[in-house]
Amino acid sequence: MGLLPPGAVGRRGLDMTARVGALELPNPVMTASGTAGHGAELGAYFDLSGLGAVVVKSLSAEPWEGNPPPRLVPAAAGMLNSVGLHNPGIDAWAREHLPALAKAGARVVVSVWARSPAGYEEVGRRVVAVASDRRAGTVVAVEANISCPNLEDRGRMFAHSPDAAATAIGALARGLQGSDLPLWAKLSPNVADLVEVAGAVLGAGAEGLTLVNTLMGMSVDPLTGTPTLGAGGGGLSGPALHPVAVRAVYECRQAFPSAAIVGVGGVMTGYDAAEFLAAGADAVQVGTATFAEPRAPRRVLDELERWCTGQGLASVRELGKRGPGL
Numbered sequence: 001m002g003l004l005p006p007g008a009v010g011r012r013g014l015d016m017t018a019r020v021g022a023l024e025l026p027n028p029v030m031t032a033s034g035t036a037g038h039g040a041e042l043g044a045y046f047d048l049s050g051l052g053a054v055v056v057k058s059l060s061a062e063p064w065e066g067n068p069p070p071r072l073v074p075a076a077a078g079m080l081n082s083v084g085l086h087n088p089g090i091d092a093w094a095r096e097h098l099p100a101l102a103k104a105g106a107r108v109v110v111s112v113w114a115r116s117p118a119g120y121e122e123v124g125r126r127v128v129a130v131a132s133d134r135r136a137g138t139v140v141a142v143e144a145n146i147s148c149p150n151l152e153d154r155g156r157m158f159a160h161s162p163d164a165a166a167t168a169i170g171a172l173a174r175g176l177q178g179s180d181l182p183l184w185a186k187l188s189p190n191v192a193d194l195v196e197v198a199g200a201v202l203g204a205g206a207e208g209l210t211l212v213n214t215l216m217g218m219s220v221d222p223l224t225g226t227p228t229l230g231a232g233g234g235g236l237s238g239p240a241l242h243p244v245a246v247r248a249v250y251e252c253r254q255a256f257p258s259a260a261i262v263g264v265g266g267v268m269t270g271y272d273a274a275e276f277l278a279a280g281a282d283a284v285q286v287g288t289a290t291f292a293e294p295r296a297p298r299r300v301l302d303e304l305e306r307w308c309t310g311q312g313l314a315s316v317r318e319l320g321k322r323g324p325g326l
């Protein structure tokens with residue numbers, strides 16, 4: 001198998017390598033944006049170089065405060081959050097957090113967001129500058145979080161309209177020109193026709209789809225009648241989201257057999273990850289599970305490997321041959 005990075009050959013000799021479009025990863029398990037800190041925080045619990053990739057919290061061109069507390073509340077089978085895209089801005093992040101990720105040997109997927117098409121182009125240019133400096137090689141892909149308000153469209157989320165989603169992705173693709181970083185568009189499940197939005201972003205320059213972001217939700221204190229989250233509404237994640245995300249992956253794989261697809265939503269076990277891969281995902285991300293158990297992404301990877309071995313597979317990619325991609 002040649003010189004493969006840590007994590008590429010499972011302890012049981014199984015080939016764990018994953019291909020997400022043009023990108024080859026040692027295995028198909030990543031962290032999910034916003035659930036693993038800005039940098040190498042999870043490195044205190046396991047070796048980050050052993051994961052397929054680390055997806056960092058979404059970054060904007062300028063620092064952003066985010067929403068008032070409380071930002072997280074429990075929900076049945078998951079949780080609600082309204083963090084509000086709090087981040088230090090991409091330049092400060094590159095100075096303060098990227099070096100620790102590079103030192104840990106992590107492959108980094110940079111998640112970005114903006115509040116206008118011009119903002120996506122600008123943050124794209126800054127990603128290129130960051131990725132091409134002395135730490136080149138650490139940044140392996142860009143994930144576009146388009147579940148954010150478009151100031152040029154009365155604050156409606158880019159991801160909720162095929163045209164706005166395509167405009168954001170087109171602008172980001174322009175900003176990324178001159179780099180060969182793959183671009184994945186992370187879509188929202190809060191739409192009537194997800195496949196239509198997926199087609200629009202793939203047509204606008206995205207190589208891949210990350211499916212899905214959180215479902216819009218809210219909880220209210222019955223004693224006061226007020227929402228429990230500081231911002232009012234929030235996003236539902238965790239096991240409750242999993243079947244929604246599996247359906248998104250399955251339908252997009254049927255519609256776009258050659259697109260890169262990353263499944264995210266309620267992966268708590270290796271079995272959940274195997275389900276995503278068999279539904280058509282090339283890789284998976286682990287988010288909410290990490291809050292109760294920081295080692296969850298590593299455990300999911302170990303369980304996935306054990307499950308595949310139990311199935312008699314020689315490669316984890318064989319799971320994809322079971323699903324709708326064929």
Ligand SMILES: Cc1cc2nc3c(=O)[nH]c(=O)nc-3n(C[C@H](O)[C@H](O)[C@H](O)COP(=O)(O)O)c2cc1C
Nearest residue numbers: 032033034058081145212213237238265266287288
């Ligand atoms: C506290 C929290 C913060 C999040 N922040 C981001 C973010 O900054 N960017 C993003 O694209 N998704 C963000 N997400 C969404 C997750 O990346 C993921 O799509 C979603 O939670 C579903 O996966 P899970 O059920 O495994 O958590 C966040 C989720 C949570 C729970």
